[in-house]
Amino acid sequence: MKMQLAEIAKAINSTCEGNEQTVITSVVFDSRKITAGGLFVPLKGERDGHDFIDSAINNGASATLWQKGHPNKPNNIAILEVEDPLTSMQQLAQYYLNKVNPTVVGITGSNGKTTTKDMTSAVLAKRFNVHKTDGNFNNEIGVPMTILEMKPNTEILVLEMGMDHAGQLHLLSELTHPDVAVITMIGEAHIEFFGSRAAIADAKMEITDFLREDGELIYNGDEPLLQARAKKINQAKVTFGLAKNDTVYMTGYRSYKRHATFTVNNSDNQFTIPMIGKHNVSNALSALCVGRYFGESDEEIAAALAGFTPTAKRMEWEKGDVGEDIMSDVYNSNPTAVRAVLTSFGQIEVPKDSRRIAVLGDMLELGQQSDNLHAKLADCLDPQVINEVYLFGSEMKNLANVLKGIYSDEHLHYYTKDQMQHMIADLKNDIKPHDIVVLKGSHGMHLEKVLERLR
Numbered sequence: 379m380k381m382q383l384a385e386i387a388k389a390i391n392s393t394c395e396g397n398e399q400t401v402i403t404s405v406v407f408d409s410r411k412i413t414a415g416g417l418f419v420p421l422k423g424e425r426d427g428h429d430f431i432d433s434a435i436n437n438g439a440s441a442t443l444w445q446k447g448h449p450n451k452p453n454n455i456a457i458l459e460v461e462d463p464l465t466s467m468q469q470l471a472q473y474y475l476n477k478v479n480p481t482v483v484g485i486t487g488s489n490g491k492t493t494t495k496d497m498t499s500a501v502l503a504k505r506f507n508v509h510k511t512d513g514n515f516n517n518e519i520g521v522p523m524t525i526l527e528m529k530p531n532t533e534i535l536v537l538e539m540g541m542d543h544a545g546q547l548h549l550l551s552e553l554t555h556p557d558v559a560v561i562t563m564i565g566e567a568h569i570e571f572f573g574s575r576a577a578i579a580d581a582k583m584e585i586t587d588f589l590r591e592d593g594e595l596i597y598n599g600d601e602p603l604l605q606a607r608a609k610k611i612n613q614a615k616v617t618f619g620l621a622k623n624d625t626v627y628m629t630g631y632r633s634y635k636r637h638a639t640f641t642v643n644n645s646d647n648q649f650t651i652p653m654i655g656k657h658n659v660s661n662a663l664s665a666l667c668v669g670r671y672f673g674e675s676d677e678e679i680a681a682a683l684a685g686f687t688p689t690a691k692r693m694e695w696e697k698g699d700v701g702e703d704i705m706s707d708v709y710n711s712n713p714t715a716v717r718a719v720l721t722s723f724g725q726i727e728v729p730k731d732s733r734r735i736a737v738l739g740d741m742l743e744l745g746q747q748s749d750n751l752h753a754k755l756a757d758c759l760d761p762q763v764i765n766e767v768y769l770f771g772s773e774m775k776n777l778a779n780v781l782k783g784i785y786s787d788e789h790l791h792y793y794t795k796d797q798m799q800h801m802i803a804d805l806k807n808d809i810k811p812h813d814i815v816v817l818k819g820s821h822g823m824h825l826e827k828v829l830e831r832l833r
């Protein structure tokens with residue numbers, strides 16, 4: 379972005395105290411990352427961003443937003459006073475979005491948002507100037523930041539949109555007015571704050587609240603909760619999935635260790651993705667639908683999917699220190715995602731006498747259903763397929779109790795959250811060079827620390 383402070387002040391209904399011809403080239407909420415040309419946005423987290431204004435100035439910030447009435451207002455930097463810096467950053471993002479005016483693709487869903495966003499932008503980049511969400515900066519801070527980082531020549535903006543409470547996607551939809559909205563699937567992520575999958579589906583549909591009249595909703599047609607709700611909107615609809623009544627459905631699938639191939643109805647192409655699992659094929663199908671919406675050929679889409687780069691920590695292969703292969707899936711966890719990962723992990727061929735080892739950390743934010751949802755994971759753990767199970771965290775005790783009837787003591791290992799070091803030591807003793815290991819747990823369980831020690 380490149381805007382004078384005068385233009386920014388007008389966009390957010392503020393006045394500029396300082397040189398309004400100052401040119402702003404970036405908007406930054408972390409004083410440690412700001413450079414010359416940066417507009418500092420003081421946000422409230424654990425601490426208050428206003429307290430870091432001196433650091434922002436020292437690092438070269440050219441101007442700052444400032445909450446009206448907040449004490450210690452600096453006098454050595456241009457200031458735009460506002461009621462709430464976060465709301466003003468969102469307003470500025472909306473203004474800049476209207477100015478650049480790209481076509482907007484919004485992607486949500488309980489799982490698969492980041493992967494679908496990466497696949498979709500790779501597909502669209504075949505023909506267009508695309509700007510996409512970095513990592514999973516998908517919330518009320520991340521979405522406006524993404525918009526403000528877009529280049530002026532952006533033709534298509536691919537935005538990941540996340541939520542953990544009702545109303546959040548309504549805000550993001552209003553902010554961005556998507557031309558295309560994608561819902562990857564409905565699972566149980568963050569169900570603690572919704573109560574039911576139906577309530578999650580209602581909240582995911584908020585992405586269509588400001589979907590343009592001539593826009594399109596692309597959604598997982600295998601999910602009855604979405605089918606029922608999609609009927610209520612007037613915009614064009616396309617479904618993807620595994621069932622024959624979907625607009626685009628998978629007709630063939632083969633899984634290898636590091637990639638999978640698939641075919642779809644009404645296409646002669648064979649598609650390849652550098653990831654495994656039918657859930658990732660489902661993500662690829664939604665990217666295919668978006669590519670076709672923009673007029674891309676299946677050949678172009680196939681070439682893009684084969685070469686796309688997934689974001690780190692999503693079924694990412696790492697090498698362990700005795701030579702074992704480790705699938706790192708440590709960014710988040712919830713029941714549908716664990717099932718998807720264990721199913722595809724269980725299909726990977728291992729040499730004779732080698733084992734598949736699963737290390738599972740607690741799935742967080744499942745609320746009252748947590749005990750039951752952890753216990754029910756037993757139905758996707760078969761000792762003939764997943765040979766060793768390491769469970770980590772208080773919630774996983776529920777699964778350990780059920781697995782006692784299925785796994786013998788020597789193959790079932792349980793650790794409380796304060797026993798991570800103990801678990802790492804046991805894993806290091808146990809793992810052999812040709813074993814394969816999967817690590818999956820919620821972000822808050824920090825299984826990345828286990829990965830660091832095994833690597």
Ligand SMILES: CC(=O)N[C@H]1[C@@H](OP(=O)(O)OP(=O)(O)OC[C@H]2O[C@@H](n3ccc(=O)[nH]c3=O)[C@H](O)[C@@H]2O)O[C@H](CO)[C@@H](O)[C@@H]1O[C@H](C)C(=O)N[C@@H](C)C(=O)N[C@H](CCC(=O)N[C@@H](CCCCN)C(=O)O)C(=O)O
Pocket residue numbers: 407408409410420421422423424425426427428430433513514515516517518519520521523540541542543546
């Ligand atoms: C309010 C805020 O500024 N918090 C950011 C802040 O944390 P803290 O609360 O610890 O901040 P802290 O208390 O230390 O400081 C307060 C403020 O002072 C700033 N500060 C601090 C120290 C300093 O020297 N200088 C300075 O300027 C700091 O940047 C912050 O703005 O500093 C971290 C490191 O810089 C960022 O990681 C946080 O970013 C949050 C997570 C975010 O929401 N970030 C956006 C960009 C985002 O999209 N993040 C995604 C996660 C999105 C997510 O959780 N999505 C959910 C769904 C959506 C949930 C909606 N609530 C999902 O996918 O499931 C990500 O990090 O990967």
Ligand SMILES: Nc1ncnc2c1ncn2[C@@H]1O[C@H](COP(=O)(O)OP(=O)(O)OP(=O)(O)O)[C@@H](O)[C@H]1O
Pocket residue numbers: 487488489490491492493494514516540562563657658660661691692693707709710714715716718719
């Ligand atoms: N379509 C899907 N169905 C079920 N599980 C999935 C699907 N896609 C991805 N997953 C699982 O979710 C994990 C995270 O994938 P991804 O980052 O794409 O999801 P996300 O919704 O963006 O989550 P986050 O916003 O927390 O990054 C994957 O590693 C995999 O375990």
Ligand SMILES: C[C@@H](N)C(=O)N[C@H](C)C(=O)O
Pocket residue numbers: 568709710711712741742743819820821822
């Ligand atoms: C980290 C956040 N994006 C998230 O996905 N949280 C859930 C609870 C998880 O880590 O599993």
